[in-house]
Amino acid sequence: MKILILLFLVGPALIIFTSSQPGKLFKTHSDITPQPERGTRSADDNIRLPAQTYCAPSFDPSKLDAADAPIFKGLGNLHYPISTESAKAQQYFDQGLTLIYAFNHGEAGRSFKAAIKLDSTAAMPYWGLAMVLGPNYNAALNPTSLTEINDAINKALKYSESASPSAKALIAALRKRFPEKEVTDMTPYNEAYAAAMKKAHEAFPADINIAALYVDAMMNEHPWDLWFRNGTAKSWTPAIVEKLEKLLTTAPDHVGANHMYIHLMEASPEVEKAIPSANRLRDMLPAAGHILHMPSHIDIRTGNYHKGVVVNEKASSADSSYIAQCKIQGVYPMMYYPHNIHFLAACAFLEGNSKKAIDAAWSVARHADKTYIYETAAIQHYSIIPYYVLAQLGKWDEILKLDQPDTALIYPLAIWHYARGMAFNGKKDNESAAKELAALREIGKDPRMAGLFIWGVNHAAQLTQIATNVLYGEISAGKGSYDEAILALQKAGDIEDSLMYQEPPDWFFSTRHSLGHVLLKAKKFEEAEKVYLQDMKMYPENGWALMGLYKSLVGQGKLREAKLVKIRFDKAWKWSDIIISSSRI
Template sequence: MKHFIVSATIITAVIFAVVYGRKQTPAVTTNGLVYCAPSFDPATIKAENAPVFEGLGNHHYKVTTRSEKAQQYFNQGLTLLYAFNHGEAGRSFKAAIALDSTCAMSWWGLAMVLGPNYNAALNPASLVEINEAVNNAMLFAKNTAPNEKALIAALRLRFPRTATSDLSPYSRAYAASMQKAQAQFPDDIDIAALYADALMNEHPWDLWMKDGTSRPWTPAIVTQLENLLVTAPLHAGANHMYIHAMEASGKPEAALASADRLRDLLPAAGHLVHMPAHIYIRTGDYSKGILTTEAAAVADSNYVVQCKVQGTYPLLYYPHNIHFLAACAYLAGNSKKALEAARSVSAHADSRYLDENVTLQHYYIIPFYVMVQTGKWQEILNLPEPAKTQLYPRAIWHYARGMAYTALDKINEAQNELASLKVIGKNEQLNEQLIWETNTAGQIVQIATSILTGELAADAGNFDLAEKSLRHAIGIEDGLMYQEPPDWFFSARHTLGHILLLAKKFPEAQKVYEEDLTKYPENGWALMGLYQSLVGQGKTSDAGAAKTRFDKAWTDADIEINSSRYY
């Protein structure tokens, strides 16, 4: 997905103390560490609270230090940096500094994790500590090896001294310096990985056009990572970044090998266990996506519980794995697992912060979407009404109720829900509320409004209006910024295709389903619709092939369908 670029404003609106409550630093056996880039309050990163984790592999990057334990913490911090758990990495680097304050590379690591990354912008409040760390890294660099000096020299260029709204000159200068470092040390796999990271951070989440063609700067990033993976196929950072580099491309399958490697590489890094699902959902390997997200959810649950993690991580990041599970399960036809996961996501949306954070609101209403897609009509009608202050949940609540009433042939009630949905949809605040800093709640509400309008028109036999409404919904859906799982849950093409079949527009329906299968390969919902569209055209042989594909896709399903949508 385009996961998100987390703004400091959103994070500080929901973050509270990050507490570990540990007096010692025992080894922690945990299967979970991270979702993308948890932000953190630098003041809460305490060296004495840094555990030593098991299950993070044995990656080693030799640094100049007089303490063997400091080297161990540095290795762990670097691994956690590659895993995008910057808060936990910061604790490891601070623990290394506490053991050896003259270790320049521990100061380097601290500055790195306090700075911007692929998912998070620079928090200006961190600049004082960042510059202190950079100064100390430079101060102690004189006694380090040449490769360490090169990394620290590049680090010096990465950050402004004072807050600025434009970091691009610093990002460019840092990347250029890392390019020189790689040229100087061509066999250093970590310098190569960090150079790739620098290139990606020049253009975070802007590597591909919507049609899957690359941006001008993307081939250099892809080549850098592919070359590194030839040399170091088990490098966690390289595999992680390559998945991010390829997930929105026209050929996500290129990262399948990285996905398969990464799911078992570091079993204690929950985010890395989860990351393969970003490729599996793009390649139609939904069963693998289910398995990896289940394992990641267990890993992160262990981490949160055992390490008593509070704040941003359990609020926003840990539920992402479960959200992904709901998406993969739905696409595989496993309605029970999809709904269980959706309810778990919703349960993690802390009610204390719902009013102020639309991403939490999005998590809260994932069950609404799954219930619509799996026909849980009475359960929908039993859902409590969201607070009036929560425009987005209220809108989707009306949408779900409208869909339920339509399916139950209570058209007057459905029309009333549509009217209420349209009233909320006119509120301009929805267009200012961002889900993970990508798409607006207003866009999602527009899709919901168009789909419900189309369903009611089709019920009345007005297929022209129904098709027009659904094509409008698809236009908005296709215009959404890349996100996995997608912010609209799930494809409006499933509904349009069904309506086209009702209108006996079989060739048009076939085209819609084929388009959907390019977005979500081998999903059974579209395959069933494709089969029906081919039967309607008398294309017996092609229909048989589509049915065979459907049967394979529906192997682990727990519901029977005879349409591209359940309702």
């Protein structure tokens, strides 16, 4: 049974909803199956990537006070005229629509409520409120919101007599999206809404916001289910690609279109097609942390790690200011904001900037809300990012100073033992390393591990299995038992490849860095070369793999090729603060 945790802030309390019915109202995996090829983001016909908790609404829009709604600077100049005599209501509506496109649905809800307070007979702010209370690409419908959703739609319909024809089309379409009461399957409603939005788009083909909302409706019919694992498009995906690319030709600076295009193409075999959208979003909305962060979804897939560092530094700064000034609580500071810093740690590691990677890792851990750590594996994962980063960077003394996690937190405890085992092995203390491995194996047998999911996507048990095999492989290699080490590290890689795609990846980072390193030590240079080339299909031009590739080519006597790879390594390592001689320390 797979459980997806969704979080909603209700007043001062955080309610944790769980679902044990995959594919129903809450979407989760129906199974975990091996991933035959890395470098693609997709799912089988029967597997749908679920809503990422960190991209869920920042807080419950129904609980916001319109009186507290600010007008933000730095949110661009999107304008969608509505029927109102209040210039301020129009301003709030424009801001709310912008924030919908920026995936800050909670703050968008506050803007729509402010518009309603200023003009209670304007139809479109009610439309906006219903939109943000409903599902989106990253979050399923919260059924407790249906009463307020339907009330908002009914008021939008009531006051739509004076609305423009295009506004009437949007309101009528949204009416198709929601049931009157809770249902177990939203599929018919998602399909009806998409069909209605298609008609609206056909009636108003020049309206770029209707076009963008139509694409959004199409994508929400199949959230995170657009590509097969081998990179082949699902049957419904080409139509979405065609429509969105046409919209970007017409409106290249539309924030929603660019945001959606990144999500559309990040899993595709042509991820580089989204680079222009990533570049447009880098400075488009300086006050919207999530939009500032979004280019890094493409940066990490195209080897632009330093750009990923920069955008996540900007995103973290913007969100930090927003959270402090607006006193935001709930999911946004608990999940959304740390995601930026987590991504920063990942990109910094891949460019060899150890200080930034370690500082960011500790920052992620500090922002992991310990209030919910026992209930939420994702928060547990945030809290131990330093363990992963320190182990990858060979900070053995720092690892051995880490306090032991609470024994009730079996996943953090497992990775703590893994990191300590790596440290003892690095310090040539074989006996202590073996004790940590034994403890790690024992925790891996704990049946509670199977119920822990990171973001509702990957099992903590899988990560523990990877850790066990990596540590065993490293210990074996330290003893000179290279064949045994290689088998263990290959097994770790197979499990890593079976993980569903995450950004950043749940295993932090590639087991191929360890495998390639051991292959080099075993003088299996040709095999090592293949491992590093495969690694760069996922993380192009990462310096760790480039150094390993360089050494593998030198070992084969391919000195001319090696010289060219060394040039690539020097470029990739431009921002590093460490010297490496292999693919791992």
